[in-house]
Amino acid sequence: MKTWIAALALLVTGSLAPGAAAQTLINGAGATFPYPIYSKWFDAYTRVDPEVRFNYQSIGSGGGIKQISSRTVDFGATDGPMTDEQLKQAPGELLHIPTVLGADVVTYNLPGSPKLRFTPDVIADIFLGKITKWNDARLTAANPGVTLPDQPIVVVHRSDGSGTTYIWVDYLSKVSAEWQQKVGKGTSVNWPVGLGGKGNEGVAGQVKNTPGALGYVELAYAAKNALPVALVRNAAGKFIEPTIESTTAAAAGAARSMPADFRVSLTNPPGDEAYPIASFTWLLLYREQPDQAKGRAIVNFLWWMSHEGQKFAADLLYAPLPRPVVKQIEARIKEINYQGKPLLAAR
Amino acid sequence: MASSAVHGAATAAGLSRPPAVHRRAAHRNLGDRLFRLLLRAAGGTVLLLVVGLAVEMIVGALPALRVFGWRFLVTSVWDPVAEHFGAVPFVYGTLLSSLLALLIAVPLGVGAAIYLAELAPGWVRPPVAFLVELVAAVPSVVYGLWGIFVLAPLLRTWVQPALGKTLGFLPLFQGPPYGVGMLAAGIVLAIMVVPFITAVSREVLLAVPNSQREAALALGATRWETTRLAVLRYGRSGIVGAVLLGLGRALGETMAVTMVIGNRPEVALSLFAPGYTMASVIANEFTEATSDLYLSALIEIGLLLFVVTVAVNALARLLVWSVGGAVKTVRE
Numbered sequence: 001m002k003t004w005i006a007a008l009a010l011l012v013t014g015s016l017a018p019g020a021a022a023q024t025l026i027n028g029a030g031a032t033f034p035y036p037i038y039s040k041w042f043d044a045y046t047r048v049d050p051e052v053r054f055n056y057q058s059i060g061s062g063g064g065i066k067q068i069s070s071r072t073v074d075f076g077a078t079d080g081p082m083t084d085e086q087l088k089q090a091p092g093e094l095l096h097i098p099t100v101l102g103a104d105v106v107t108y109n110l111p112g113s114p115k116l117r118f119t120p121d122v123i124a125d126i127f128l129g130k131i132t133k134w135n136d137a138r139l140t141a142a143n144p145g146v147t148l149p150d151q152p153i154v155v156v157h158r159s160d161g162s163g164t165t166y167i168w169v170d171y172l173s174k175v176s177a178e179w180q181q182k183v184g185k186g187t188s189v190n191w192p193v194g195l196g197g198k199g200n201e202g203v204a205g206q207v208k209n210t211p212g213a214l215g216y217v218e219l220a221y222a223a224k225n226a227l228p229v230a231l232v233r234n235a236a237g238k239f240i241e242p243t244i245e246s247t248t249a250a251a252a253g254a255a256r257s258m259p260a261d262f263r264v265s266l267t268n269p270p271g272d273e274a275y276p277i278a279s280f281t282w283l284l285l286y287r288e289q290p291d292q293a294k295g296r297a298i299v300n301f302l303w304w305m306s307h308e309g310q311k312f313a314a315d316l317l318y319a320p321l322p323r324p325v326v327k328q329i330e331a332r333i334k335e336i337n338y339q340g341k342p343l344l345a346a347r
Numbered sequence: 348m349a350s351s352a353v354h355g356a357a358t359a360a361g362l363s364r365p366p367a368v369h370r371r372a373a374h375r376n377l378g379d380r381l382f383r384l385l386l387r388a389a390g391g392t393v394l395l396l397v398v399g400l401a402v403e404m405i406v407g408a409l410p411a412l413r414v415f416g417w418r419f420l421v422t423s424v425w426d427p428v429a430e431h432f433g434a435v436p437f438v439y440g441t442l443l444s445s446l447l448a449l450l451i452a453v454p455l456g457v458g459a460a461i462y463l464a465e466l467a468p469g470w471v472r473p474p475v476a477f478l479v480e481l482v483a484a485v486p487s488v489v490y491g492l493w494g495i496f497v498l499a500p501l502l503r504t505w506v507q508p509a510l511g512k513t514l515g516f517l518p519l520f521q522g523p524p525y526g527v528g529m530l531a532a533g534i535v536l537a538i539m540v541v542p543f544i545t546a547v548s549r550e551v552l553l554a555v556p557n558s559q560r561e562a563a564l565a566l567g568a569t570r571w572e573t574t575r576l577a578v579l580r581y582g583r584s585g586i587v588g589a590v591l592l593g594l595g596r597a598l599g600e601t602m603a604v605t606m607v608i609g610n611r612p613e614v615a616l617s618l619f620a621p622g623y624t625m626a627s628v629i630a631n632e633f634t635e636a637t638s639d640l641y642l643s644a645l646i647e648i649g650l651l652l653f654v655v656t657v658a659v660n661a662l663a664r665l666l667v668w669s670v671g672g673a674v675k676t677v678r679e
Binding site: 032059060061062063065066080086152154159160161162163183184185186187188189190191194195196197198202205206209210 | 424425426427428429495496499500503523525526527605606609610611612621623627630631632633634635636637642
C-alpha cells in the first residue's frame with residue numbers, strides 16, 4: 001500500500017514539476033462573444049512566447065466582471081462596459097482594453113429575400129410594437145422598388161442575456177427616446193413584443209422558420225450562415241451594409257472623442273462609412289498588477305494582441321481595431337505596473 | 348426525485364422488505380455492520396444534499412426576498428433594467444407546460460406499457476422495450492432542435508390553423524400561429540416524458556403476479572376487464588410513481604423547452620401564445636446577470652422551482668395515499 005502511494009506521488013510530481021517551473025499560467029474569464037478570436041490568439045501566442053499559457057473560461061460577461069472584481073482571475077472580459085458603481089466596488093483600479101469589434105445585423109424572412117433598408121426610427125418602432133405590418137408606409141418609403149407583403153412582422157429577439165442584445169438595445173436607446181424611457185439597455189431587457197430565441201442560432205432558426213419574421217444576430221453569425229441582412233441608415237444619413245470594414249469604420253468615427261478609459265458606446269457614431277450598430281468588446285485588468293511575472297506576460301500579450309494579433313480578426317469575422325484606437329491603447333498598456341514600475345519593456 | 352419514484356414503483360409492485368430476523372443477525376458480523384454504516388452514510392448524504400441545496404438557495408435569494416417579499420409571487424413584470432422582478436409568468440408556464448405534457452403523455456405512455464406487458468406478442472416485446480429505453484436516453488437538446496425545425500413549422504402551417512378554425516371559440520386556441528409557444532413546449536415535453544412513463548409502468552405491470560390475472564380470468568372476466576381490474580389496480584401506485592417520474596422531468600426540463608416555448612414572460616390563456624418557464628429563465632439569464640439583485644431574483648426563481656417541484660410531488664403522493672386503501676385490500 002505504502003509503496004503504491006509513493007509511486008503515485010512520484011508520478012504526479014514528476015509529470016507536473018518541470019511544466020510548472022517553466023510556465024506562467026494566466027487565468028481569464030468572461031464574454032462568450034469574442035471567445036473564438038481569444039482562443040485563436042491564445043493558441044497563436046504560444047509561438048510568440050512558449051512560456052505563457054492562457055486559460056480562458058467563456059462564462060459570460062457578468063461572470064467575467066464578478067471574477068475579476070473578486071480577483072479570482074488575472075483578467076476578465078466583457079461585451080458591455082462596467083458601470084461606475086461596479087468599478088467603485090472593485091478592490092483596485094480596473095482598465096478596459098478594447099480587443100476587437102462586433103456588430104449586430106437585422107435579418108428577416110421574406111419571399112425572395114429582397115435587400116431591405118431600415119431607418120433607425122423604423123427599427124425602434126418595430127421593436128416597440130408600433131409598426132406591425134411589412135407594408136407599413138414608413139417601411140415602403142425607405143424601400144422604393146421593393147413590394148412588401150401585407151403580413152404581420154414577427155419580432156424575434158435573444159432570450160438569453162448577451163452582449164449581442166446589449167449592443168442592440170444600446171443602439172435603440174440612442175435612436176429612440178421612447179425606447180430609452182420605456183425599456184432601456186442591458187444584457188437582457190423587458191421586451192415590449194416578440195419571441196425569444198436562445199443564442200444566435202435560436203434567433204436565426206426562428207427567423208428562418210417563420211415567414212414575416214425579423215430579428216437581430218451577430219454580424220459574424222449572419223455572414224457564416226449567409227443570412228439576408230439589411231442596410232441601416234447611419235448618423236450621417238447614409239444606408240450602410242454591415243461588413244467588417246464598416247464596423248471598423250464605426251470605431252474610427254468615434255476615435256476622436258474616445259474617453260481615456262474606452263468605456264464608450266460606439267452605436268450610432270459619426271462618420272460617412274460607419275455601420276451604426278457596432279461595439280467594442282473589452283478585456284478587464286488591474287492597472288496595478290499583483291504579480292510581476294504574470295503582469296509582464298499580460299502586458300506583452302496585450303501589445304501583441306493590439307498589433308500583430310489584429311490580423312487574425314477578419315478571418316474569424318471580427319472587425320479589427322482602427323489605427324487611432326490602437327495608438328490610444330498603447331498609452332493605456334504602458335500605464336500597467338507592478339508596485340509603481342511599468343511592466344512593459346521599452347519599445 | 349427519480350430514485351424515489353422508482354423506489355415507490357418497486358415497493359408498490361410488491362417487493363417485500365427483508366424479515367426482521369435477518370436484520371438482527373447483521374449486528375453480529377463486523378462486515379455487515381460496516382456495510383450498514385456505509386449505506387446509512389449514503390442515505391444520509393442524499394438528505395444532506397437536499398438540505399444543503401435549500402439552504403444555499405435561500406441564502407442566495409435573501410436580497411431578492413428582502414426587496415420584493417411576497418410581491419415576487421404575485422407580480423408578472425420581469426424587467427432586468429429597472430430591476431422589477433415577479434415570478435408569476437414563470438410559475439404559470441412551468442405548471443401549464445408540464446400539465447399539458449402529462450395530458451398527452453399519460454394515456455400514451457400507460458397505453459404503450461399495457462400493450463407491451465399484456466398484449467404484445469412475445470417477439471415484439473424486447474425490441475420495442477429496447478427502443479423505448481433508447482428514446483429515454485436521447486439528450487434534450489436534440490428534442491429542442493427537432494422542436495424548432497420540424498414540430499414548430501408543422502404546428503404553424505397545419506395544426507394551429509386547423510385548431511383555430513374548429514376550436515377557435517375557446518380562448519385556448521386563439522391568437523396568431525407562431526409555431527413556437529406553450530403548445531409546442533407541451534408536445535415536446537410529452538414526447539420526452541412518454542418513454543419514462545412507459546418503461547417504468549411496463550416494469551410495474553410485469554411485476555404483477557400471474558395469480559391476479561388467473562383469478563380474474565377464472566371469474567369470467569374478459570381480457571380488458573382482467574387488465575383493468577386485476578392488473579392496473581394492483582399496479583396503480585407504481586404507475587403513479589412512473590407518472591411522477593415523468594412529471595419531475597417535465598417540471599425541470601430546461602434546454603428543449605427553452606428552444607420551443609418562445610421565452611416571453613407573459614400569462615396568456617391561449618396555448619398558441621409564447622410563454623416562459625422557471626428553468627428556462629434561469630438558463631437564459633444566469634450567465635449575464637450582472638447586478639446582485641438580478642442574480643438573487645434568479646436564484647429565488649430556482650428556490651421557487653424547488654418548492655413547486657416538492658409541492659407537486661407531495662400533492663401527487665397524497666393523492667396516491669388517499670386512494671391507496673383499495674389497493675391494499677386487493678394486495679392482501
